[in-house]
Amino acid sequence: MKKNLLLSLLCVFALGCSSGDDSSTKEESEETEFIGGVLEGGIMLRTQKEVDEFAAKGYTGITASLFLTGVLTTGNAVFDPIKDISALNTLTFIGADIRISRTELTALTGLENLTSIGGDIFVCICPTGDDACQICGSLITDFCAIRAALTNSSDTSIQIRGLFTPSVEDIIGGNCSL
Numbered sequence: 001m002k003k004n005l006l007l008s009l010l011c012v013f014a015l016g017c018s019s020g021d022d023s024s025t026k027e028e029s030e031e032t033e034f035i036g037g038v039l040e041g042g043i044m045l046r047t048q049k050e051v052d053e054f055a056a057k058g059y060t061g062i063t064a065s066l067f068l069t070g071v072l073t074t075g076n077a078v079f080d081p082i083k084d085i086s087a088l089n090t091l092t093f094i095g096a097d098i099r100i101s102r103t104e105l106t107a108l109t110g111l112e113n114l115t116s117i118g119g120d121i122f123v124c125i126c127p128t129g130d131d132a133c134q135i136c137g138s139l140i141t142d143f144c145a146i147r148a149a150l151t152n153s154s155d156t157s158i159q160i161r162g163l164f165t166p167s168v169e170d171i172i173g174g175n176c177s178l
Helices: 002-017 023-030 048-056 132-136 144-152 168-172
Strands: 043-045 066-069 098-101 121-123 158-160
Touching: 043 048, 144 168
Parallel strands: 043 066, 066 098, 098 121, 121 158
Antiparallel strands: none
């Protein structure tokens, strides 16, 4: 009888401890804990780490603007530049603008699941002269990932300063990459 009681207590203790609430990792996972749903408001992501942490939360939409804007350091270098947004593939809508500057993106891979954009798209729009794209770092030559969103978002315009500057009609028509 005592043996069965002890065995039962051990089972209850073992099951109780395996609930997934491991306090030794909780602090680390709080930043990237999966949330899902819709982010109320906009978000500015300035580094690759911030992109990855935001993506891990699994949001399906953003009610305001998405800013992907690198942080300039002394000498116009970008700290931890955004190079890959493929993890943002859970997003299905952006409620306002998408603004991209000072990144090392070459494609918008990760935004292919967007079905609507409520505002406009601005890529490397800077207030300075012709050399602004060297500072802004617009190397994007593939806009195909936003084709579906542009098809469904009739009022969205696109302003691009960079190596490749397709219009909304170009992107929708398939002329979306070099």
